[in-house]
Amino acid sequence: MHELGITRNIVAIVIEHAKGSKVLRVVLEIGKLSAVMPDAIRFCFDVCSKGTQLEGADLEIIETPACFICRECSSEIVTNEFFVQCDCGSTHLECVAGQELNIKEMEVA
Ligand SMILES: [Zn+2]
Numbered sequence: 001m002h003e004l005g006i007t008r009n010i011v012a013i014v015i016e017h018a019k020g021s022k023v024l025r026v027v028l029e030i031g032k033l034s035a036v037m038p039d040a041i042r043f044c045f046d047v048c049s050k051g052t053q054l055e056g057a058d059l060e061i062i063e064t065p066a067c068f069i070c071r072e073c074s075s076e077i078v079t080n081e082f083f084v085q086c087d088c089g090s091t092h093l094e095c096v097a098g099q100e101l102n103i104k105e106m107e108v109a
Contacts, residue, residue: 007044027105033098066098
């Protein structure tokens, strides 16, 4: 389960930014193509935050769709699929969103 390592990193980053304050809420943005399971992140977050200033913080996860730009006609395609084809028939697409895993917001006491 690679989510455990990812969540450890997230918790470490949040702790660093909180500068000793108690963290009330963390908002994560997880791209549909990131191969990260939100439920697994939630579970790992509880485990990793135990005994830290993040313990009991609300974890909000926003799943963001994938977005591709067609290299042939420059159309923008928003999708939850891994493999897509543009309306123009091209499969020459550039992924511009959907693989991210960001800490979007955090709220400290
Ligand atoms: Zn196209």
